[in-house]
Amino acid sequence: MEYKWSVPLTILLPFTLVLLVNCDYEYPSLNKGLPLKRCYQCNTLKPPPGAPGASLACNCNNGNPYNRGRPCCKGAVRYYFKTDQFENIFSNRSSLEIETDANKGFLDYQSFITASALYQPYGFGTTYMNWTFFGTKEVAAFLAHVATKISCGNKLATMDQLAWGSCYNKKMNSNSNYCDEHYKKAYPCAPGVAYLGRGPLPIYWNYNYGKAGKDLKVDLLNHPEYIEQNATLAFQVAIWRWMMPIKKHQPSAHDVFLGTWTPTKNDTLAQRVSGFGTTMNVLYGDLVCGHGDNESMNNIISHYLYYLDLMGVGREEAGPQEVLSCAKQVAFNPSFSSSP
Numbered sequence: 001m002e003y004k005w006s007v008p009l010t011i012l013l014p015f016t017l018v019l020l021v022n023c024d025y026e027y028p029s030l031n032k033g034l035p036l037k038r039c040y041q042c043n044t045l046k047p048p049p050g051a052p053g054a055s056l057a058c059n060c061n062n063g064n065p066y067n068r069g070r071p072c073c074k075g076a077v078r079y080y081f082k083t084d085q086f087e088n089i090f091s092n093r094s095s096l097e098i099e100t101d102a103n104k105g106f107l108d109y110q111s112f113i114t115a116s117a118l119y120q121p122y123g124f125g126t127t128y129m130n131w132t133f134f135g136t137k138e139v140a141a142f143l144a145h146v147a148t149k150i151s152c153g154n155k156l157a158t159m160d161q162l163a164w165g166s167c168y169n170k171k172m173n174s175n176s177n178y179c180d181e182h183y184k185k186a187y188p189c190a191p192g193v194a195y196l197g198r199g200p201l202p203i204y205w206n207y208n209y210g211k212a213g214k215d216l217k218v219d220l221l222n223h224p225e226y227i228e229q230n231a232t233l234a235f236q237v238a239i240w241r242w243m244m245p246i247k248k249h250q251p252s253a254h255d256v257f258l259g260t261w262t263p264t265k266n267d268t269l270a271q272r273v274s275g276f277g278t279t280m281n282v283l284y285g286d287l288v289c290g291h292g293d294n295e296s297m298n299n300i301i302s303h304y305l306y307y308l309d310l311m312g313v314g315r316e317e318a319g320p321q322e323v324l325s326c327a328k329q330v331a332f333n334p335s336f337s338s339s340p
């Protein structure tokens with residue numbers, strides 16, 4: 001039997017090596033423990049004439065016609081997203097009126113870049129599809145969510161429920177310690193610890209701290225305060241939230257943004273379509289979605305459009321209102337913040 005395999009292996013091996021040489025060097029910090037699918041590496045064949053985005057084109061084909069139209073990834077966020085763009089986007093980051101001076105300017109460019117590197121092999125900010133690069137748009141979308149969250153304490157912030165608990169230095173009046181009894185066995189709550197919203201895309205509840213900590217190999221159950229002290233970790237947890245589904249068998253914000261999920265019949269009935277609007281549904285559910293022309297929702301959308309401009313993509317690339325909005329969508333998870 002063995003000889004039968006040796007022939008194809010000898011044929012395949014050189015190709016595998018070429019792929020490794022061409023692509024894998026981009027991602028030296030691959031964390032094999034993350035429960036995410038690694039994306040296909042794009043190759044560098046020339047795009048067909050007239051393909052959209054030909055100047056940035058990257059072929060997802062890899063010689064296999066069946067890969068056409070599937071996502072693949074290449075490169076790094078730091079190649080196209082620079083310090084001055086970050087500073088532009090968060091031009092008030094050092095003047096946020098938050099509790100302590102120590103946290104002013106806490107979330108900086110370098111911590112975002114270091115944190116993104118962990119998720120680039122999984123397509124965060126690096127995805128191509130149909131010859132088109134989606135990375136810049138994804139970073140704009142992710143940072144739009146972050147910006148509306150960390151504007152807590154900023155006088156410019158107009159929406160209360162979005163500012164709620166959104167400061168990374170856990171500013172919140174709540175009696176709950178967000179310890180869910182159902183998950184006490186798997187994710188035991190440490191005494192005197194409250195699992196309230198921390199990070200630039202705040203996570204709540206012991207099970208989220210437990211899962212994120214497990215994936216990132218940091219003991220967040222016993223030390224949730226690490227998220228307030230370490231900006232790289234804070235962004236890693238935020239990108240974790242973006243990349244991971246809220247619940248099993250649901251898509252992540254990353255999936256719905258790129259359209260790498262297949263909506264079920266229920267999704268279609270609930271008006272959940274691929275695009276930016278549904279990222280709000282994944283992350284906030286009925287706190288923001290399904291209320292028609294809601295101010296909180298519009299504020300997040302405005303941030304996204306503005307960042308598309310700042311990042312040189314242009315808001316006209318954002319797509320139609322049906323894709324941008326979740327005004328008519330039914331929440332994936334009703335009353336998101338009060339039940340797992």
Ligand SMILES: *[C@@H]1O[C@H](CO)[C@@H](O)[C@H](O)[C@H]1NC(C)=O
Nearest residue numbers: 068069070129130132258259
């Ligand atoms: C990519 O192309 C395939 C086949 O033409 C199409 O089904 C798919 O919707 C496209 N994906 C995107 C994101 O445009």
Ligand SMILES: *[C@@H]1O[C@H](CO)[C@@H](O)[C@H](O)[C@H]1NC(C)=O
Nearest residue numbers: 088090091092093094095096
């Ligand atoms: C906030 O950023 C804007 C735009 O860069 C700037 O004009 C303004 O002075 C900043 N405000 C504070 C309080 O730093």
Ligand SMILES: *[C@@H]1O[C@H](CO)[C@@H](O)[C@H](O)[C@H]1NC(C)=O
Nearest residue numbers: 216218230231232233234236
């Ligand atoms: C901050 O977090 C990152 C990512 O988890 C880690 O690599 C780094 O060692 C931490 N820094 C400190 C000072 O603990």
Ligand SMILES: *[C@@H]1O[C@H](CO)[C@@H](O)[C@H](O)[C@H]1NC(C)=O
Nearest residue numbers: 249264265266267269270330
């Ligand atoms: C679809 O929605 C119905 C009604 O809410 C529910 O009973 C059913 O379990 C859902 N199916 C899936 C696959 O989520």
Ligand SMILES: *[C@@H]1O[C@H](CO)[C@@H](O)[C@H](O)[C@H]1NC(C)=O
Nearest residue numbers: 161286287288291294295296
């Ligand atoms: C947006 O929806 C939230 C959640 O229901 C609500 O609290 C808020 O008042 C709504 N805002 C507007 C302007 O409708």
